[in-house]
Amino acid sequence: MSSVAPVRIGVVGCGLMGRELAAVCGRWSQLVDHPSAPEIVAVADPNPAAREWFRRVSTVETFAEDWRPLVEDDRIDVLYLAVPHDLHEELYIAAAGAGRDFLGEKPFGIDLPAAARIAAAVDGSSSFVRVSSEFPFFPGALRAFSYVSSGALGDILEVRSQFAHSSDIDRTKSINWKRRVETCGEIGVMGDLGVHVAHVPLRLGFRPESVYALLDNVVTERPGPDGAAVPCDTWDNALLACRVPGGPSPEDRRFTMLWETRRIAPGQMNSWSFEALGMDGGVRFSTRTPATMQRFALRDGEQVWEEVQPGNLSSWPTISGGIFEFGFSDALMQMWASYLAERAGALGNRFGTATVGEALDAHRVFDAALRSQASGRAEQPHG
Numbered sequence: 001m002s003s004v005a006p007v008r009i010g011v012v013g014c015g016l017m018g019r020e021l022a023a024v025c026g027r028w029s030q031l032v033d034h035p036s037a038p039e040i041v042a043v044a045d046p047n048p049a050a051r052e053w054f055r056r057v058s059t060v061e062t063f064a065e066d067w068r069p070l071v072e073d074d075r076i077d078v079l080y081l082a083v084p085h086d087l088h089e090e091l092y093i094a095a096a097g098a099g100r101d102f103l104g105e106k107p108f109g110i111d112l113p114a115a116a117r118i119a120a121a122v123d124g125s126s127s128f129v130r131v132s133s134e135f136p137f138f139p140g141a142l143r144a145f146s147y148v149s150s151g152a153l154g155d156i157l158e159v160r161s162q163f164a165h166s167s168d169i170d171r172t173k174s175i176n177w178k179r180r181v182e183t184c185g186e187i188g189v190m191g192d193l194g195v196h197v198a199h200v201p202l203r204l205g206f207r208p209e210s211v212y213a214l215l216d217n218v219v220t221e222r223p224g225p226d227g228a229a230v231p232c233d234t235w236d237n238a239l240l241a242c243r244v245p246g247g248p249s250p251e252d253r254r255f256t257m258l259w260e261t262r263r264i265a266p267g268q269m270n271s272w273s274f275e276a277l278g279m280d281g282g283v284r285f286s287t288r289t290p291a292t293m294q295r296f297a298l299r300d301g302e303q304v305w306e307e308v309q310p311g312n313l314s315s316w317p318t319i320s321g322g323i324f325e326f327g328f329s330d331a332l333m334q335m336w337a338s339y340l341a342e343r344a345g346a347l348g349n350r351f352g353t354a355t356v357g358e359a360l361d362a363h364r365v366f367d368a369a370l371r372s373q374a375s376g377r378a379e380q381p382h383g
């Protein structure tokens with residue numbers, strides 16, 4: 001085994017995602033010969049109960065109310081920034097200004113101007129920064145990505161990238177920060193789920209040149225902290241129909257790409273899916289059926305969808321046998337394995353997690369979607 005470098009991590013935001021990282025670090029030994037050994041040494045959250053949860057993580061030395069001591073602490077190698085969207089800009093810019101490496105949660109700024117300012121700060125810094133997006137690390141998603149990148153599809157006909165759940169189908173569910181424009185952003189569900197659907201298409205070079213959006217705010221009020229109804233003003237569901245250049249020349253034909261993000265999708269628990277069809281082949285994968293992916297081919301004059309079982313082979317090798325099933329927490333561990341391997345210069349040709357440029361491109365599309373919703377026409381992403 002080659003040398004392993006300890007990586008001291010500070011977590012800002014001890015909610016859902018901060019805790020997931022604690023679980024990832026706790027079973028890091030599942031990875032084979034990874035160059036880094038992460039441990040959480042500091043946490044920051046103004047909510048005492050959220051901080052207290054981390055008492056069970058024996059490596060944590062610092063429990064802070066404010067994030068500034070973590071950003072300024074030279075003994076911390078990497079920060080994981082997992083806070084509500086209205087806090088991204090100040091925190092991410094401060095982390096870049098202090099030269100801290102970090103994995104920032106999506107959407108990487110509450111809107112396009114915030115994302116652009118964060119990207120400029122990262123550009124002007126020495127920080128190694130990536131954006132959280134774990135679903136492409138499902139083995140079936142990685143296989144679908146490789147298949148499309150290989151050119152096996154020929155001329156692309158259409159691409160569909162979707163994330164759908166039904167967490168908000170219950171109208172009596174209480175309001176939270178993800179359902180308010182002030183804290184989630186005007187982009188609403190696109191801020192919540194949009195980077196997840198953007199990551200693979202953008203990595204494949206599928207950049208929309210125009211966007212026609214259908215945005216829907218279905219539930220406009222929810223019970224507040226005292227039970228009285230308060231406005232729930234974010235978009236719940238978004239369907240973006242994008243036109244994408246099929247080649248570099250203006251004469252090249254354009255293909256259709258759909259980005260779909262839904263918080264109210266009856267029948268869906270939490271499904272990320274990707275599908276691409278071309279003249280010579282096709283591919284589709286959904287986390288709803290994680291053990292299989294489908295490929296399309298014309299064989300002896302027949303149209304054939306064939307099922308492939310990708311096994312448990314993601315970005316970084318693990319001690320688990322290749323025949324076992326893969327799940328959400330495995331995807332998170334693989335994303336962290338990828339981020340820390342890339343930081344250590346050891347990623348090789350493995351799949352890397354989302355870049356700052358990809359998060360910014362995603363924001364450009366969401367911004368065009370907001371303008372399209374207002375104008376009723378297709379709009380071009382700016383920049």
Ligand SMILES: NC(=O)c1ccc[n+]([C@@H]2O[C@H](COP(=O)([O-])OP(=O)(O)OC[C@H]3O[C@@H](n4cnc5c(N)ncnc54)[C@H](O)[C@@H]3O)[C@@H](O)[C@H]2O)c1
Pocket residue numbers: 012013014015016017018044045046047050065066067081082083084085087105106107132133134191192
């Ligand atoms: N990658 C994914 O699959 C995924 C899933 C859910 C959420 N997210 C993203 O993760 C981020 C956090 O979401 P979450 O679901 O963990 O939210 P959460 O509400 O569960 O946790 C957020 C935490 O941030 C804390 N916080 C608020 N203000 C703070 C401050 N000034 N300093 C430090 N902490 C502060 C809150 O007290 C809370 O504990 C968001 O950007 C969200 O979009 C990503």
